[in-house]
Amino acid sequence: MQVREIPPSRWRDFFDTFSVQHEDWITSIEVTADGAERVEALELPLVGVSADSKGSEPNAIEVEVGRGSSDQLTHLIEDAERVRFSQSDDEAQLLLEIESSDGERTAIRLRRATREELASRPKKERSRRATG
Numbered sequence: 001m002q003v004r005e006i007p008p009s010r011w012r013d014f015f016d017t018f019s020v021q022h023e024d025w026i027t028s029i030e031v032t033a034d035g036a037e038r039v040e041a042l043e044l045p046l047v048g049v050s051a052d053s054k055g056s057e058p059n060a061i062e063v064e065v066g067r068g069s070s071d072q073l074t075h076l077i078e079d080a081e082r083v084r085f086s087q088s089d090d091e092a093q094l095l096l097e098i099e100s101s102d103g104e105r106t107a108i109r110l111r112r113a114t115r116e117e118l119a120s121r122p123k124k125e126r127s128r129r130a131t132g
């Protein structure tokens with residue numbers, strides 16, 4: 001697995017492309033801060049990842065997962081300093097690692113959804129993806 005660091009000047013374009021290419025991939029978010037690890041999201045479909053370098057939250061990265069009202073989550077990483085990307089040789093599993101200025105580390109693990117997972121989504125959700 002090769003690790004690639006994404007420079008801050010490329011974050012916005014990288015995440016825009018990444019979000020389109022990996023929409024609905026199964027995503028887990030783990031945060032490590034002050035030696036403690038917590039799981040923010042477990043096996044939810046990716047909606048998207050975005051970076052804001054100029055707004056009210058400079059160097060903020062937002063990760064949105066979940067499609068239903070009961071499982072939707074937006075995770076905000078403030079003052080991000082480093083973004084690293086790696087993928088398995090078969091490109092079926094991905095890892096984004098984001099470090100913030102306070103030492104917090106966020107690991108975003110993604111894998112392709114299986115046919116069964118895609119088929120088990122509510123009909124409204126599947127038709128929405130097909131049309132828009």
